[in-house]
Amino acid sequence: MNIEKEKWNAAIASAEYVKNGMLVGLGSGSTAAFMIAELGKRVAGGLIMKGVPSSNVTARLAKQAGISLISLEDAGTLDINIDGADEFDAQLRLIKGGGGAMLREKILAHNSRFNLIIADSGKEVDRLGKFKLPLETIPFATQNIMEELGKMDLHPQLRMKNDEVYKTDENNCIVDVDIFQKDDLEELNRTLIQIPGVVETGLFLSTTDLVLMGKGQTVTSFKK
Numbered sequence: 235m236n237i238e239k240e241k242w243n244a245a246i247a248s249a250e251y252v253k254n255g256m257l258v259g260l261g262s263g264s265t266a267a268f269m270i271a272e273l274g275k276r277v278a279g280g281l282i283m284k285g286v287p288s289s290n291v292t293a294r295l296a297k298q299a300g301i302s303l304i305s306l307e308d309a310g311t312l313d314i315n316i317d318g319a320d321e322f323d324a325q326l327r328l329i330k331g332g333g334g335a336m337l338r339e340k341i342l343a344h345n346s347r348f349n350l351i352i353a354d355s356g357k358e359v360d361r362l363g364k365f366k367l368p369l370e371t372i373p374f375a376t377q378n379i380m381e382e383l384g385k386m387d388l389h390p391q392l393r394m395k396n397d398e399v400y401k402t403d404e405n406n407c408i409v410d411v412d413i414f415q416k417d418d419l420e421e422l423n424r425t426l427i428q429i430p431g432v433v434e435t436g437l438f439l440s441t442t443d444l445v446l447m448g449k450g451q452t453v454t455s456f457k458k
């Protein structure tokens with residue numbers, strides 16, 4: 235099984251959903267990068283669309299691919315949002331934020347009429363949480379938040395990059411927590427988001443309409 239090929243196949247299939255004149259949320263990560271490259275090809279072939287990027291990296295990739303960008307403010311509601319995921323379950327609930335972009339990604343998901351997730355077959359799980367759940371936290375509160383999360387048995391880990399504290403596009407921190415033993419994810423999400431200084435979680439529990447998953451040579455769809 236070639237994971238890169240699965241990502242490509244899902245990305246190519248997702249581009250079919252983008253029609254002339256659409257405003258498109260552009261996700262972040264390696265699968266989303268394939269989707270951006272594919273949309274770029276279609277734009278070169280005459281497709282008219284505008285994208286709202288979910289991260290600075292995605293904005294750069296989209297510009298390189300020849301995709302016109304628009305701010306969320308000017309776009310208002312998006313026709314479609316296409317993004318990757320770190321895990322998805324049978325209810326199309328997601329863990330996102332492996333790339334640290336889930337704050338803007340969740341904002342785009344919330345402001346889109348249709349949310350399409352693209353993934354390789356390694357992302358499908360029976361139970362969410364083998365992948366650590368990212369939380370975006372403001373630097374001022376991060377140490378105290380980590381102590382609170384520790385008392386909740388969530389084993390918080392401050393995300394680092396090159397021996398420095400990782401910073402998001404919004405200049406916040408990421409704390410990764412272990413939620414595998416937690417049964418009620420809606421309740422957990424409410425609890426986490428209520429901690430002052432937690433800006434967003436990587437749990438996307440109700441936004442997804444469709445998952446396109448590359449598997450071997452094929453693409454499987456999972457609908458709500």
Ligand SMILES: O=C(CO)[C@H](O)[C@H](O)COP(=O)(O)O
Binds near residue numbers: 264335336
């Ligand atoms: O949530 C994300 C970034 O914040 C990505 O969608 C997620 O990490 C999946 O990435 P990849 O497509 O590289 O596996």
